Amino acid sequence: MSVLIFAEGVDKSIKKSSLEAVSAGFALAQKLNTEAIAIAIGDYDTAALQELGKAGAKKVIHVTAGVPAYPSALAYASVLAGAAKEVGATVVLLSKSALGDGIVARLSVQLNAASATGVLAVPEVNGDSLKVKKSIYTGKAFADLSLSGAVKVISLAKNAVPLKEDGAAATVESKTYPVSDLAGKLVHQKEEKASGDILLTEADIVVSGGRGLKGPENWGMIEELAKILGAATGCSKPVSDLDWRPHHEHVGQTGVKVSPNLYIAIGISGAIQHLAGVSGSKVIVVINKDPEAPFFKAADYGIVGDAFEVVPKLIEAAKKL
Numbered sequence: 001m002s003v004l005i006f007a008e009g010v011d012k013s014i015k016k017s018s019l020e021a022v023s024a025g026f027a028l029a030q031k032l033n034t035e036a037i038a039i040a041i042g043d044y045d046t047a048a049l050q051e052l053g054k055a056g057a058k059k060v061i062h063v064t065a066g067v068p069a070y071p072s073a074l075a076y077a078s079v080l081a082g083a084a085k086e087v088g089a090t091v092v093l094l095s096k097s098a099l100g101d102g103i104v105a106r107l108s109v110q111l112n113a114a115s116a117t118g119v120l121a122v123p124e125v126n127g128d129s130l131k132v133k134k135s136i137y138t139g140k141a142f143a144d145l146s147l148s149g150a151v152k153v154i155s156l157a158k159n160a161v162p163l164k165e166d167g168a169a170a171t172v173e174s175k176t177y178p179v180s181d182l183a184g185k186l187v188h189q190k191e192e193k194a195s196g197d198i199l200l201t202e203a204d205i206v207v208s209g210g211r212g213l214k215g216p217e218n219w220g221m222i223e224e225l226a227k228i229l230g231a232a233t234g235c236s237k238p239v240s241d242l243d244w245r246p247h248h249e250h251v252g253q254t255g256v257k258v259s260p261n262l263y264i265a266i267g268i269s270g271a272i273q274h275l276a277g278v279s280g281s282k283v284i285v286v287i288n289k290d291p292e293a294p295f296f297k298a299a300d301y302g303i304v305g306d307a308f309e310v311v312p313k314l315i316e317a318a319k320k321l
């Protein structure tokens with residue numbers, strides 16, 4: 001018996017959300033009286049793999065051979081199914097992402113497992129079942145689910161579980177597993193790298209701008225504030241539709257869903273479709289000149305004021321910090 005955690009990476013580093021999943025796997029393994037084993041697929045150096053040990057993995061399985069060079073849910077699901085059977089995993093954990101969603105669906109079929117995505121905390125053990133909480137209806141309600149059966153496949157929402165950083169060094173083992181023939185049928189994949197230093201979906205802080213900023217020429221102050229705070233930049237849909245900002249920054253129901261510790265919304269009205277993408281944020285700060293803007297109802301802190309006066313003052317204050 002074990003808890004197997006898939007560690008997803010970007011640019012040869014393990015994503016923070018995956019390290020959180022390993023920390024959750026460690027906590028769950030303790031409850032189940034077993035061990036957490038991480039599995040990383042692709043090109044990582046020893047230092048990157050040891051981050052998994054610090055996050056709580058006792059052992060790391062490293063798969064480099066026999067898998068496509070690009071992240072493939074089809075291929076990775078077969079690798080994870082092989083690894084899960086080999087290590088006798090009763091739970092497979094991963095972080096919620098576009099890749100993760102594709103893996104959960106395929107892997108739960110291959111392992112005949114109960115599954116849940118976007119889970120908000122370390123699952124609770126209830127006999128042979130696991131109780132999990134997830135948000136539903138674009139963040140307007142919570143569902144408590146009970147997963148039964150011999151194997152469970154679960155993805156965790158980002159920022160749902162604190163990162164453990166004091167784990168011991170993990171043993172690293174290189175392995176190969178059979179990959180589904182179907183994976184080879186995907187012959188071409190174009191990859192477009194998102195601009196910006198910090199990935200929007202991984203960010204702890206997001207500074208987001210809306211149509212209230214009047215035009216792309218005014219984004220300098222948004223970028224400056226984001227830089228000082230170590231944040232990623234986001235925007236509302238009309239802003240990306242108008243080509244003021246790239247489409248990968250568009251947050252909301254039809255864009256990226258974010259769950260940072262702090263979401264700062266500047267000149268965004270707070271339409272329901274935008275709120276659907278930010279409801280997982282821990283703290284929301286809204287800056288809007290209209291005191292009746294709907295976003296204030298969803299805000300933890302609000303500043304009623306002109307963004308062109310408030311943001312430069314925030315930048316000055318943030319610089320002093």
Ligand SMILES: Cc1cc2nc3c(=O)[nH]c(=O)nc-3n(C[C@H](O)[C@H](O)[C@H](O)COP(=O)(O)OP(=O)(O)OC[C@H]3O[C@@H](n4cnc5c(N)ncnc54)[C@H](O)[C@@H]3O)c2cc1C
Pocket residue numbers: 209210211212213235236237238239250251252253254255266267268269270271272273274277287288289290293305306307308
């Ligand atoms: C099917 C569908 C899907 C959609 N999906 C999404 C989505 O995923 N994401 C999304 O964002 N939208 C989405 N929308 C659009 C959504 O309904 C809103 O139209 C959009 O979010 C509004 O963007 P905004 O708040 O930037 O602009 P506006 O509605 O124009 O609001 C601008 C805000 O800026 C404030 N403002 C103006 N000047 C200043 C200033 N100087 N200082 C401070 N504040 C100022 C105004 O008071 C106002 O509240 C969708 C719509 C549909 C129909």
